[in-house]
Amino acid sequence: MLKTARNWFCVPLACLFAAGTAMAGDFILLQSTTSTQNSGLYEHLLPAFEEKTGIQVRVVAVGTGQAIKNAGNCDGDLLLVHARAAEEAFVAEGGGKERRDVMYNDFVLVGPSADPAGIGGGADAGTALEKIAASRSAFVSRGDDSGTHKKELSLWSGIGIDPVQYSGGWYRETGSGMGATLNAAVGMDAYVLTDRATWISFGNRAGHEILFEGDPSLFNQYGVVTIDPDHCPNVRQAEAKRFVDWLLGPEGQAAIAGFRLGGQQLFYPNAGDGDS
DSSP states (O other): OOOOSOOEEETTTTEEEOTTOOOSSOEEEEEEEHHHHHTTHHHHHHHHHHHHHOOEEEEEEEOHHHHHHHHHTTOOSEEEESOHHHHHHHHHTTSEEEEEEEEEEEEEEEEETTOTTOOTTOSOHHHHHHHHHHHTOOEEEOOSSOHHHHHHHHHHHHTTOOGGGGBTTTEEEOOSOHHHHHHHHHHHTOEEEEEHHHHHHOOOOTTEEEEEOOOGGGEEEEEEEEEOTTTOTTOOHHHHHHHHHHHHSHHHHHHHHTOEETTEEOOEEOTTSSOO
16 A cells, blocks of 8 residues: 555654654655664765765664565565565565665574584584584574575575574564573573674674684675666655765765774675675
8 A cells, every 4th residue: 555644753763753744944754774783884874975965864673574664565665674585575566666875794603602503613503503403502683574584594495494493482573672682591591593794783792703704605695676666656765876876975974984893894895896
């Protein structure tokens, strides 16, 4: 159903906007992921764009699946997530107008330093997951249709294992964001797949560490998708385009490259390297 009024809850700013409320000034609503928000990336990027253009960017931080659903319901002017197949499907189905690469990082497998499944130093991510399953070591999944959850399920599928059949046993699903899922994994002495940026910014490690990394299958691409005005007539198309142009241009890409925590770069700009 096409929506002409907006109802949304802005996470984590806790600002509730009523349908049809007039707001002063130019702004766009960006449907995005918890990893980009929780890492602090938007706090680093958005002030520069807002100062230059006067356009405020209001971020709704949810899992990728929910962000795409929100955008499809016309509750947003732009989409920035990390599940390329789902992004391309959104465009193909008429919700999005165009998808562009923005930046990348990678996923890592984190677990207790004792490494009961012995995944450290393994050959590939599939082998690491096979060892976790064979040993019935605790593994915590987001279970929320986020980009991270989609990646995790694709890795399990690649080795012919359906972990959901073990749900409630060694396989635990939180239905929550990355930070809450990491907290659960630490509390359970469990393994977990996380994007590197969230792990770097995560404070409650309590004996957990990166145990497997570097497999090409753990590559994590982020894309920005403009909303098709034929689907959502009320989309703020001009303002959204200005943000996309800035984000993919020299200033935005340099700002992404310059974002660091503890001296570590969290995201790597690659606008135009592999666009569909």
